[in-house]
Amino acid sequence: MTTRLDLTRSPRTLALLRSRWAQFLLRAITLAGFIFTILAGLIGSVVGSHNFAIIFVWIAWWTALKLAFIPFGGRSWCSICPIPMPGEWLQNGGILQPRGRAGIGLGKRWPKSLRGTWMQAGGFLLIGLFGALTLTSAKITAIVLLFILVLALVLSLVFERRSFCNYLCPIGGFTGLYAQAGPVELRVKDADICAAHSEKTCYTACPWGQYPLALKSSANCGLCMECLRVCPSDNIAVNLRPWGSDLGPKTKHRLDEAFLGLVMLASALVDSAVFLGPWGQLKSAAYNIGSPDWFLFAGVFLVIALGVLPGLYTASAWLADHLGSARASLRKSLAYYSQVLVPLGLIAWIAFTISFAIVKFGYVLPVVTDPLGWGWNLIGLSKSAWVGETTSFSLILQVALLMVGLFWSSRVARRISDTIRQAAPLIAFSAFITLAMLWLLVG
Amino acid sequence: MPMKALPFKTALINWKRWAWAIPFAGLALLILFIPLPLPFHAPQDRLLRIEASTFQFTPGEIQINPGDRVTVELVSTDVVHGFSLDGYDFELKADPGQTATGTFIADQAGVFRFRCSVACGNLHPFMIGKLQVGLNLLFVRGIVLGLLAISAALISLKNVSRGMA
Numbered sequence: 001m002t003t004r005l006d007l008t009r010s011p012r013t014l015a016l017l018r019s020r021w022a023q024f025l026l027r028a029i030t031l032a033g034f035i036f037t038i039l040a041g042l043i044g045s046v047v048g049s050h051n052f053a054i055i056f057v058w059i060a061w062w063t064a065l066k067l068a069f070i071p072f073g074g075r076s077w078c079s080i081c082p083i084p085m086p087g088e089w090l091q092n093g094g095i096l097q098p099r100g101r102a103g104i105g106l107g108k109r110w111p112k113s114l115r116g117t118w119m120q121a122g123g124f125l126l127i128g129l130f131g132a133l134t135l136t137s138a139k140i141t142a143i144v145l146l147f148i149l150v151l152a153l154v155l156s157l158v159f160e161r162r163s164f165c166n167y168l169c170p171i172g173g174f175t176g177l178y179a180q181a182g183p184v185e186l187r188v189k190d191a192d193i194c195a196a197h198s199e200k201t202c203y204t205a206c207p208w209g210q211y212p213l214a215l216k217s218s219a220n221c222g223l224c225m226e227c228l229r230v231c232p233s234d235n236i237a238v239n240l241r242p243w244g245s246d247l248g249p250k251t252k253h254r255l256d257e258a259f260l261g262l263v264m265l266a267s268a269l270v271d272s273a274v275f276l277g278p279w280g281q282l283k284s285a286a287y288n289i290g291s292p293d294w295f296l297f298a299g300v301f302l303v304i305a306l307g308v309l310p311g312l313y314t315a316s317a318w319l320a321d322h323l324g325s326a327r328a329s330l331r332k333s334l335a336y337y338s339q340v341l342v343p344l345g346l347i348a349w350i351a352f353t354i355s356f357a358i359v360k361f362g363y364v365l366p367v368v369t370d371p372l373g374w375g376w377n378l379i380g381l382s383k384s385a386w387v388g389e390t391t392s393f394s395l396i397l398q399v400a401l402l403m404v405g406l407f408w409s410s411r412v413a414r415r416i417s418d419t420i421r422q423a424a425p426l427i428a429f430s431a432f433i434t435l436a437m438l439w440l441l442v443g
Numbered sequence: 444m445p446m447k448a449l450p451f452k453t454a455l456i457n458w459k460r461w462a463w464a465i466p467f468a469g470l471a472l473l474i475l476f477i478p479l480p481l482p483f484h485a486p487q488d489r490l491l492r493i494e495a496s497t498f499q500f501t502p503g504e505i506q507i508n509p510g511d512r513v514t515v516e517l518v519s520t521d522v523v524h525g526f527s528l529d530g531y532d533f534e535l536k537a538d539p540g541q542t543a544t545g546t547f548i549a550d551q552a553g554v555f556r557f558r559c560s561v562a563c564g565n566l567h568p569f570m571i572g573k574l575q576v577g578l579n580l581l582f583v584r585g586i587v588l589g590l591l592a593i594s595a596a597l598i599s600l601k602n603v604s605r606g607m608a
Contacts, residue, residue, distance in 0.1 A: 048565050136565035278556075278573040280499015283566055287498070360568055389529035390556055396475060399585045403471070403592040410596035420597055427593055438585045442554065 004239040006189070008228070017225050017238060020096045023079065031082035034145065036371075041142025045373020051138035052371035055363045057145070058135045063357040065175070066349050071243075074182030075175050078222035083148055084165050087156025088207060098230060099161075099205050107160045110167055116256035120173025121263040125305060127170055128267045129298050132274055132286035162207045165222065176219040177260050178346040180246035180339075181408075185218045185239050186227070193235045202227035202236070212236060217246045219257070244408065247339040249416045258334045261341030262313055265433060266305035268348040272440040276355055312429060313341075319425040324418050340413045340426045347405025348437050351398045355441050359388035398441045406434040467595040474587050481552060481577055486510035493517050493572070495524035495537060497564050500557065500572035507549055509577045514546045525560030528574065534560055552577040 008014045016022055033056070041053030048054040069077040089095050093103035127134065134140050152164040165172045188194050194202075194213040203211040205226040212227050228236040273279065274286045285293035314334060321333040328336065367373070369381040413426035489511050494501040495518065507513060517526045519537035526535040526543075530551055537543040559570035 047562060049562060049568055132566065136568075275569045276571065278500070278503035278571055280496075280501065280503055280570070283498050283569055287566055363568070389527070389558075392530070392553075395553075395581055399475070399581060399588065400471075402585065403588045406589055407592035407596045410593045411599060414597055414600045423597075427596075431589060431593065434589055435586070438582060438589070442585065443579065443582050 004185075004237070004241050006237040006239050008234075008236070008238055013238075018229050020229070023225065024096060026080040027082060027085055030080050031085055034082040034149070038142045038145050038149075040371055041138040041140075041145070043372065044138055046138065047373055048136045048138055049363050050367065050370070050373030052367045053138040053141045053145075054136065055367040057141055059357060059360050060364055063353050063361075065171070066353045067357075070175055070178045070182055070346065071350065072183065073223075074179035074184040074218050075221060075223050076184065077175055078165065078172065079224050081165075081171075083152045083169070084156065084162050084207075086149070087153040087164075088162070090153075091156050091161075098226060099207060105157045105160075108158055110159050110163045114167060116167070116254065117173045117176070117260045118256050119168050120170050120176075121256070121260040123168060123170030124173060124260075124263050124267055125302070128270055128301055128305070130289060131271065132283065133289055135275075136287070161209045162222070166208060166220070173260050174264060177257065177264065178342060178349075179218045179221075181244050181342050181346050182218060183240055183243050183245075184223065185215075185241050185245065186212065186221050186223060186225075187215055187237050187239060188212050189235045189237045193233050197233065201230045201232065205230040216252060219246070244343060244412065247342055247412050247415075251339070253335045253338050255331055255335045255338075258313070258338035258341065259310070261338050261345055262309045263305055264345045265341060265348065266301070266309050268345065268352050269433075269436055269440065270301050270304065272352050272355075272437065276352070277440060312432065313337075316425040316429040320413075320417060320422050323425070324422040326418075336416065337413075337426055339416060340409045340430060343408035343412060344405055344430050344433055347401055347408065348433065351401040351405070351437060351441060354394060354398050354401065355390065358394045359390055362388045395442050399438065402434050402438055402441070406430055463599055464595070467591065467598075471588060471591055474584055474591065479580060481509065481580070484508035484510075484577075486512065488512045489514065491515050493526065494520055495526065495559065495570075496520040497522065498559070498566035498570040500526075500559075500570070503572045504575070505573070506575045507577075509549055509552045511549045511576075512546065513549055514544060517543045517545075522563050523561050524563055524570075526557055527560035528557045529555045531555065536561055549576045553581060554579050 008017065037053045037057060040051055044051045044053065065077055087105075089097075090104045091107075092099055097103075134144055148169075151168070155164045155168070156162070191213060200211065203209075206212075207224055207226060208220060208222050210221055210227075215221055223238075225238075228238065274282055277283075281293070282297065285291070285297040288294050314330070317333045317337045318330060320337060321328060321330070365381050369379050370376045371378075409430040410423070410427045413423040413430065414420065417423035417426070486508065489507055491505060491513060493505075493515060515526065515533075515535060517524070517535045517537040519539050519541060521539060523536065523538055526537075527533070528547075530553070531547055533545060533547045535543040535545050553576060555574045555576065557572045557574055559567055561567075563570065
């Protein structure tokens with residue numbers, strides 16, 4: 001039996017989830033923080049470690065996303081993300097308005113050929129290729145954030161709903177992929193009530209273009225709660241569920257999810273090597289964009305992300321399929337077995353973040369007291385950043401986490417296979433990735 | 444998969460389903476923390492000359508033995524750089540073209556990162572090197588734990604048919 005804890009059964013929680021004001025308050029805070037981050041990046045110190053933009057985006061927020069929002073809330077960050085807000089307000093014709101009222105925008109449908117998570121994976125590849133510069137230059141971070149904000153706004157005026165979030169946002173791809181492993185889901189309580197309801201107000205209201213009755217995975221639901229607000233029958237549940245509930249033999253997965261999962265894995269490996277490894281030449285190559293060394297780095301990165309890992313994964317999926325009792329096309333197998341990549345990638349990113357963030361967290365307090373790096377001391381804290389060090393606790397935690405990831409992905413591999421023999425190639429793939437991460441983080 | 448939403452106060456985890464995890468957790472803790480004998484090497488005096496430049500240490504990877512008396516000569520070839528060794532209270536700072544020297548006893552085994560401790564540019568937070576003192580036992584323990592993790596995953600589903608886990 002699959003157990004769920006429906007949060008809407010608590011009247012207070014239901015009221016909180018239904019309230020547009022509570023959500024608006026959080027969104028207003030994140031939007032203000034986002035705009036301040038752009039300003040800090042543009043006018044603040046050029047020294048990245050002294051600038052709010054770098055420290056809050058790439059250390060505080062990026063860490064919170066991977067250690068808190070996704071593992072405990074699935075796509076909960078998407079429900080308060082500031083990026084689509086201005087465009088959505090224009091689309092809806094007001095800040096607290098539901099969808100469907102008179103707003104601004106052409107409302108075109110997103111082209112079919114560009115659907116799926118392919119472009120989100122491409123965006124994540126770009127982050128990896130230019131990450132050493134973007135993650136360390138406040139101005140570049142600000143320009144990228146501003147570009148994303150404007151792009152989301154323009155797209156929302158041309159296309160319907162959250163097209164940017166659904167098809168382009170690399171972070172949306174990241175959170176969507178790993179939200180399948182998260183412990184939160186939005187589902188209907190009684191399917192018959194929805195089937196009898198002809199107006200489908202939930203679908204009309206959903207900025208993500210989802211129909212709650214058809215939701216089988218949490219990958220594409222941004223937990224905005226609009227369906228909960230407009231459902232006339234109070235038929236929407238927000239469930240706490242066991243981790244990994246979207247992964248199993250009866251769930252459906254697409255080929256683009258496999259590609260996204262592999263790009264995420266490659267990025268975790270390459271980021272670990274570039275940012276945490278002892279190879280100075282690699283760091284310089286990744287940083288000096290446009291130089292011959294950078295082209296070499298970019299080539300190797302792309303070969304790993306688009307060649308080596310997909311090649312190994314394809315070989316594992318092909319072998320697993322041939323060791324099973326029923327045959328499927330390679331395309332279907334690649335999509336079906338991609339579930340293994342979800343816990344493997346999520347935990348690899350969490351382990352990387354533990355290694356990365358604990359050491360760098362000493363940079364956070366100084367930028368709180370001096371966000372622009374102008375020598376202010378706003379709240380009387382120390383302005384000098386602690387160098388930071390990897391503690392033995394942090395190292396043990398990283399090892400333990402990687403093993404949890406291997407256990408989880410092996411379990412998923414076994415669950416979606418008929419026999420241990422069939423699961424073996426997928427487990428071997430997971431073990432190889434885990435060993436590589438182990439070597440990069442504690443080797 | 445059809446779901447059954449339980450009343451708010453009565454949703455409970457079926458702990459019995461996870462009883463198999465107890466011995467595995469105990470074994471995992473044992474693998475992670477049990478003291479293991481290390482191969483003995485007579486302690487030596489070592490002189491390490493490390494060049495620091497944006498944003499790398501050369502050499503970036505160093506291997507020594509536990510008990511070694513290590514003298515580090517930090518030479519900065521461009522701007523001011525620092526050298527801070529994780530797990531050890533050891534720090535140096537070298538001005539451009541100058542050499543800073545310090546000595547410590549490698550009394551802890553394992554792998555330790557050393558980092559630049561003086562802001563030297565955009566990639567400064569990632570200017571990192573690696574000092575390995577003796578065998579990297581944590582890495583070895585990690586590999587054994589990996590085998591245990593795979594075994595635990597398979598055993599946890601041993602009596603469960605496909606789709607029911």
